Amino acid sequence: MVSTINQPAEVTPPPPRQRILIAARQLFYRHGIRAVGVESIADAAATNKMTLYRHFGSKDELIAAYLNELAKEGDEVWDALAREHPGDANAQLEGWLRYVEKILTDCGERGCAVANAAVELREIDHPARQIIDDYKTRKRDRLVGLFRQAGYEEPDQLADEVFLLFEGARISIQCCSNGPAVRVVRMLRSLLAEHAPKPR
Amino acid sequence: MVSTINQPAEVTPPPPRQRILIAARQLFYRHGIRAVGVESIADAAATNKMTLYRHFGSKDELIAAYLNELAKEGDEVWDALAREHPGDANAQLEGWLRYVEKILTDCGERGCAVANAAVELREIDHPARQIIDDYKTRKRDRLVGLFRQAGYEEPDQLADEVFLLFEGARISIQCCSNGPAVRVVRMLRSLLAEHAPKPR
DNA sequence: ACTGTATGTTACTGACCGGTAACGCGGTCT
DNA sequence: AGACCGCGTTACCGGTCAGTAACATACAGT
Numbered sequence: 291m292v293s294t295i296n297q298p299a300e301v302t303p304p305p306p307r308q309r310i311l312i313a314a315r316q317l318f319y320r321h322g323i324r325a326v327g328v329e330s331i332a333d334a335a336a337t338n339k340m341t342l343y344r345h346f347g348s349k350d351e352l353i354a355a356y357l358n359e360l361a362k363e364g365d366e367v368w369d370a371l372a373r374e375h376p377g378d379a380n381a382q383l384e385g386w387l388r389y390v391e392k393i394l395t396d397c398g399e400r401g402c403a404v405a406n407a408a409v410e411l412r413e414i415d416h417p418a419r420q421i422i423d424d425y426k427t428r429k430r431d432r433l434v435g436l437f438r439q440a441g442y443e444e445p446d447q448l449a450d451e452v453f454l455l456f457e458g459a460r461i462s463i464q465c466c467s468n469g470p471a472v473r474v475v476r477m478l479r480s481l482l483a484e485h486a487p488k489p490r
Numbered sequence: 491m492v493s494t495i496n497q498p499a500e501v502t503p504p505p506p507r508q509r510i511l512i513a514a515r516q517l518f519y520r521h522g523i524r525a526v527g528v529e530s531i532a533d534a535a536a537t538n539k540m541t542l543y544r545h546f547g548s549k550d551e552l553i554a555a556y557l558n559e560l561a562k563e564g565d566e567v568w569d570a571l572a573r574e575h576p577g578d579a580n581a582q583l584e585g586w587l588r589y590v591e592k593i594l595t596d597c598g599e600r601g602c603a604v605a606n607a608a609v610e611l612r613e614i615d616h617p618a619r620q621i622i623d624d625y626k627t628r629k630r631d632r633l634v635g636l637f638r639q640a641g642y643e644e645p646d647q648l649a650d651e652v653f654l655l656f657e658g659a660r661i662s663i664q665c666c667s668n669g670p671a672v673r674v675v676r677m678l679r680s681l682l683a684e685h686a687p688k689p690r
Numbered sequence: 691a692c693t694g695t696a697t698g699t700t701a702c703t704g705a706c707c708g709g710t711a712a713c714g715c716g717g718t719c720t
Numbered sequence: 721a722g723a724c725c726g727c728g729t730t731a732c733c734g735g736t737c738a739g740t741a742a743c744a745t746a747c748a749g750t
Contacts, residue, residue, distance in 0.1 A: 320612070321612055322524075322609070322610060322612050324522075324524045324525065324610075325524065325612065400612070401609070404665070405609075405661050405662075405664075405665055406609045408661075408664045408665045409522070409601070409605075409606045409609040409610065409661075409664060410522060410524075410609065410610060412520070412521055412522050412525065412600070422665055422666075423665065423666050423667055426662065426665040426666040426669065427666045427669070430666070430669065430670060447673075447677070449670075450670035450673055450674075450677065451655070451670075451677055453658070453662070453669075453670050454654070454655045454658030454659055454662060454670050454671070454674060454677070455651070455654045455655060455658060456658070457657075457658035457661050457662045457665075458653070458654030458655060458656070458657035458658030458659075458661070459654055459658075460661075461605050461608075461609075461657050461658070461660075461661040462605075462626065462653070462654060462657045464605075464608045464609060465604070465605055465608045465622055465623065465626040465657075466622075466623050466626040466627045466630070467623055469626065469627065469630065470630060470649075470650035470651075470653055470654055471654070473647075473650055474650075474654060477647070477650065477651055477654070
């Protein structure tokens with residue numbers, strides 16, 4: 291009873307390296323980085339440990355690659371918004387708010403994978419730490435840029451506030467059920483409304 | 491060269507159970523729960539694994555006890571403030587702000603141990619999860635109560651905002667160096683000033 | 691002195707984990 | 721045809737970890 295309808299029947303699967311990254315991503319996010327062994331990642335990727343180690347020299351390297359991919363896709367969200375609404379900072383901000391809303395209402399939310407990695411990887415010399423730091427800094431700077439571009443006054447301060455509210459929402463959704471996280475989008479909207487540049 | 495000055499020379503050490511909790515607390519906080527083995531905790535407590543297992547049936551039970559103690563001490567902060575300034579919600583809020591300031595400027599900050607535990611312990615049936623959830627919910631409710639008592643309008647909304655900002659600061663201090671976390675106290679103060687009840 | 695209780699000590703088990711060695715297979719390029 | 725390369729398979733190593741058994745010690749109350 292092999293279905294030949296609706297799909298090309300013999301889709302060539304993505305190469306092992308990509309399958310491994312996909313599997314690592316799901317498992318790391320769901321169960322935590324330290325809780326997942328390399329073998330289970332290889333299994334989930336329909337390959338084996340040797341192939342995994344040929345592509346990634348160690349588990350730490352795999353973790354770094356995992357975080358690099360998360361960062362790349364996170365940046366891509368902003369880039370896409372900039373492409374969709376070129377020069378329109380307000381529209382980009384509105385798009386970001388809708389993105390935040392979608393992320394936080396998707397059930398099974400386990401917070402920000404990057405922040406969670408920062409909690410799990412405490413060694414100060416871990417290759418992941420730089421990636422994490424850069425990513426979060428970039429994200430905050432994006433907010434500053436958009437607020438400035440949109441004409442908000444004190445864009446730095448506003449960006450800090452928005453950044454921390456969002457980070458707080460994503461961590462607290464893992465701590466308290468029915469917590470304030472579900473209300474953060476409303477809070478963000480009213481915060482922006484309060485600080486909106488006067489149209490004059 | 492044994493110092494006999496300045497201390498009673500033969501201070502009876504606290505009982506093993508207490509020493510274990512102290513050691514677990516330091517190690518769990520510094521290195522993460524999953525990164526610390528029970529044996530190293532026993533060593534740090536100047537005792538051994540057997541004694542540890544006589545007091546705590548499993549590592550998970552020890553984790554639960556660890557979190558219970560964190561929660562107890564966290565609550566104690568609020569209770570102490572209520573005792574110092576009975577009936578004066580504004581003074582209690584000011585005291586809490588100073589406490590927040592102290593926590594965030596203490597070097598070597600690794601964020602909120604309770605929130606970090608929530609990130610590390612993803613199993614939904616882990617005994618720690620209920621403790622975490624209750625603690626964070628209690629904390630948010632305390633804020634609501636103080637804001638209401640102090641006469642702020644919309645105390646729920648304000649408490650949500652303050653709560654998320656603080657949680658965001660404590661997680662982001664682990665993610666980005668020189669991030670917005672260091673400025674959160676100023677943000678909180680101006681937020682309270684904005685929403686302060688009109689003195690009329 | 692006797693007994694119970696809390697603690698220390700050593701040694702062990704079974705499981706798991708990160709990482710590696712060696713070999714085999716099937717393509718592809720020349 | 722032959723060489724190479726990416727991938728799969730199996731088996732293994734050394735280490736660590738949670739948890740336990742058995743025995744020794746020290747001190748309490750009686």
